[in-house]
Amino acid sequence: xVKITDVARLAGVSPSTVSYALSGKRPISEQTRRRxxxxxxxxxxxxxxxxRALATSRSNVLAxxxxxRAGMHVPVVMQFVVSVVTAARRYDHDVLLLTQEEGDDGLRxxxxxxxxxxxxxxxxxxxxxxxxxxxxxxRPTVVIGFPSxxxxxxxxxxxxxxxxxxxxxxxxxxxxxxxxLVGSPPEVYVRQTAFAQRVVQGxxxxxxxxxxxxxxxxxxxxxxxxxxxxxxxLREQPALTGVVVHNEAVLEPxxxxxxxxxxxxxxxxxxxxxxxDDLAAHLGVSAVALPSGEVGAQAVELLMDKLAGExxxxxxxxxxxxxxxxxxxxxDA
Amino acid sequence: xVKITDVARLAGVSPSTVSYALSGKRPISEQTRRRxxxxxxxxxxxxxxxxRALATSRSNVLAxxxxxRAGMHVPVVMQFVVSVVTAARRYDHDVLLLTQEEGDDGLRxxxxxxxxxxxxxxxxxxxxxxxxxxxxxxRPTVVIGFPSxxxxxxxxxxxxxxxxxxxxxxxxxxxxxxxxLVGSPPEVYVRQTAFAQRVVQGxxxxxxxxxxxxxxxxxxxxxxxxxxxxxxxLREQPALTGVVVHNEAVLEPxxxxxxxxxxxxxxxxxxxxxxxDDLAAHLGVSAVALPSGEVGAQAVELLMDKLAGExxxxxxxxxxxxxxxxxxxxxDA
DNA sequence: GTGAAAGCGCTAACAT
DNA sequence: ATGTTAGCGCTTTCAC
Numbered sequence: 001x002v003k004i005t006d007v008a009r010l011a012g013v014s015p016s017t018v019s020y021a022l023s024g025k026r027p028i029s030e031q032t033r034r035r036x037x038x039x040x041x042x043x044x045x046x047x048x049x050x051x052r053a054l055a056t057s058r059s060n061v062l063a064x065x066x067x068x069r070a071g072m073h074v075p076v077v078m079q080f081v082v083s084v085v086t087a088a089r090r091y092d093h094d095v096l097l098l099t100q101e102e103g104d105d106g107l108r109x110x111x112x113x114x115x116x117x118x119x120x121x122x123x124x125x126x127x128x129x130x131x132x133x134x135x136x137x138x139r140p141t142v143v144i145g146f147p148s149x150x151x152x153x154x155x156x157x158x159x160x161x162x163x164x165x166x167x168x169x170x171x172x173x174x175x176x177x178x179x180x181l182v183g184s185p186p187e188v189y190v191r192q193t194a195f196a197q198r199v200v201q202g203x204x205x206x207x208x209x210x211x212x213x214x215x216x217x218x219x220x221x222x223x224x225x226x227x228x229x230x231x232x233x234l235r236e237q238p239a240l241t242g243v244v245v246h247n248e249a250v251l252e253p254x255x256x257x258x259x260x261x262x263x264x265x266x267x268x269x270x271x272x273x274x275x276x277d278d279l280a281a282h283l284g285v286s287a288v289a290l291p292s293g294e295v296g297a298q299a300v301e302l303l304m305d306k307l308a309g310e311x312x313x314x315x316x317x318x319x320x321x322x323x324x325x326x327x328x329x330x331x332d333a
Numbered sequence: 334x335v336k337i338t339d340v341a342r343l344a345g346v347s348p349s350t351v352s353y354a355l356s357g358k359r360p361i362s363e364q365t366r367r368r369x370x371x372x373x374x375x376x377x378x379x380x381x382x383x384x385r386a387l388a389t390s391r392s393n394v395l396a397x398x399x400x401x402r403a404g405m406h407v408p409v410v411m412q413f414v415v416s417v418v419t420a421a422r423r424y425d426h427d428v429l430l431l432t433q434e435e436g437d438d439g440l441r442x443x444x445x446x447x448x449x450x451x452x453x454x455x456x457x458x459x460x461x462x463x464x465x466x467x468x469x470x471x472r473p474t475v476v477i478g479f480p481s482x483x484x485x486x487x488x489x490x491x492x493x494x495x496x497x498x499x500x501x502x503x504x505x506x507x508x509x510x511x512x513x514l515v516g517s518p519p520e521v522y523v524r525q526t527a528f529a530q531r532v533v534q535g536x537x538x539x540x541x542x543x544x545x546x547x548x549x550x551x552x553x554x555x556x557x558x559x560x561x562x563x564x565x566x567l568r569e570q571p572a573l574t575g576v577v578v579h580n581e582a583v584l585e586p587x588x589x590x591x592x593x594x595x596x597x598x599x600x601x602x603x604x605x606x607x608x609x610d611d612l613a614a615h616l617g618v619s620a621v622a623l624p625s626g627e628v629g630a631q632a633v634e635l636l637m638d639k640l641a642g643e644x645x646x647x648x649x650x651x652x653x654x655x656x657x658x659x660x661x662x663x664x665d666a
Numbered sequence: 667g668t669g670a671a672a673g674c675g676c677t678a679a680c681a682t
Numbered sequence: 683a684t685g686t687t688a689g690c691g692c693t694t695t696c697a698c
Contacts, residue, residue: 336691349694358693389693
């Protein structure tokens with residue numbers, strides 16, 4: 001293995017000069033810099049990561065904890081992972097992957113051994129059992145999702161409440177007067193997954209403010225569940241013309257069910273969704289996308305700010321954007 | 334940060350004794366061991382990963398390069414990733430994630446800086462441009478997939494040739510005499526993705542040996558492509574009663590197309606597939622599963638063997654297993 | 667069975 | 683603008 005002293009010898013300078021030439025942490029004459037660079041190139045020198053980590057107490061690695069619970073939309077998780085890795089690289093960091101399964105131990109291990117400089121934890125729930133740990137880890141942490149109280153944490157996510165509002169506003173703007181939210185399966189609400197409830201709040205609030213008739217229906221993530229909810233909607237809300245779907249698994253089955261019940265989309269019913277963008281695009285549904293890429297990138301930026309000792313907000317909410325597609329239209333006169 | 338000297342002082346022993354107590358690399362009296370363990374517990378001591386890596390030239394981290402090409406079945410990739418992480422943990426290693434996009438540089442960086450002890454590279458193609466690099470990396474490497482010549486590498490994958498054979502044998506055993514393979518889109522063959530061609534070889538070979546009439550049809554990964562192929566099959570092979578599908582995207586559309594053409598499955602046509610198991614299960618199709626979990630776990634084991642200096646085979650082929658489901662039946666008398 | 671001490675390769679004072 | 687040197691925290695000879 002070629003080391004810094006080898007480079008120094010060949011370049012005819014001291015090791016520290018090589019180090020400084022590499023880090024730019026002090027001025028180096030143009031001449032010296034070139035000699036050093038040549039030596040580095042000729043020898044194929046690469047600084048030893050462990051030695052550097054030991055000397056600087058920075059590993060330039062960050063941990064990413066990914067959820068693997070059933071029901072997670074895998075492509076979205078993957079997209080998120082990729083965006084974190086990509087963003088980390090922009091800051092010259094690598095990413096160590098931890099599975100949820102490893103649990104608290106994994107986080108503690110990589111943080112305590114200084115294997116990583118900080119961590120990004122995905123999919124934090126309202127009353128996440130990891131909360132106490134997350135607040136007390138040695139190293140800076142950023143979490144995706146919002147627990148019941150973000151105090152002492154750094155949280156980031158799509159503003160789901162605003163997402164609910166945007167959908168309603170879109171429908172209201174098209175003249176719809178009676179709307180319904182088809183949400184996640186009942187378990188999700190019981191588990192108190194923050195984002196599901198936030199959507200409900202946004203949806204209901206916006207509907208009330210706009211003076212719309214509104215209703216909320218949890219929905220099983222199965223075609224049968226979709227059919228049931230469709231029928232129920234027609235029965236209980238005959239004036240219904242606008243639907244917001246926050247449940248990717250039933251988006252397609254639901255639209256199908258409506259059609260089978262004789263309702264055309266968007267002729268009789270305008271449908272919007274909050275879901276992964278590829279799904280919405282595929283189905284041609286006006287939707288608020290889950291911006292996994294942005295969330296991941298910003299999570300890394302927040303973490304880097306914390307590592308740099310800069311203050312960061314406890315809560316960062318990403319503004320939703322709704323993409324109009326063919327599933328929504330002006331209400332029939 | 335609490336370090337080994339702190340533990341040593343509290344336990345009333347020397348640092349080396351603490352180190353040995355931790356590693357078990359030399360006998361320690363029961364008494365001493367307990368004092369050390371107590372001190373470690375009381376202080377919450379964790380060895381510094383960087384320091385250890387520097388002293389041992391082992392980081393206990395391995396790199397995993399994941400592909401992100403369009404057309405990859407994301408859940409399968411993810412399943413693979415998880416199995417690698419899980420297996421690595423069994424050997425007390427962590428996993429650093431590299432994206433394909435980073436390319437050769439990423440691999441070179443983490444290997445040359447000793448950030449990782451070795452690497453697993455997913456989705457290696459027949460004429461993969463990374464091949465020269467992979468053969469020359471400082472650290473042991475295991476690749477998933479088979480390039481045209483595995484010499485100098487350690488490769489592992491499902492035995493796709495055998496998978497093709499198993500499907501044909503299954504159909505032949507049920508009395509079918511005319512079979513067809515519906516394969517990947519033409520591009521895949523052009524790109525010379527090894528596994529696609531191996532399936533064709535296995536399929537054709539087994540059909541010939543069993544004296545079956547056989548044909549191979551590449552197929553676009555769209556419902557339209559599926560419909561076209563279905564029609565073509567009926568036209569060109571009127572005696573056809575057995576189909577092997579190696580193209581997850583068209584499995585469902587194809588079965589649909591057959592039904593619309595008046596052919597029942599398995600009544601008129603028996604269908605088998607080589608695809609992710611959840612898909613096959615969902616559709617009730619007899620299939621050879623892509624064993625991502627096993628491949629990942631075994632890749633890690635191979636890598637650990639190489640790290641331990643043990644010899645490993647250049648090629649490891651996993652035996653396919655076909656799960657019988659409702660899509661295949663005895664040929665009508 | 668245990669300790670002392672010499673590195674592992676790098677960075678960052680502290681010198682000049 | 684550059685060199686000298688003392689660590690960073692751990693492992694592992696070598697010595698007893």
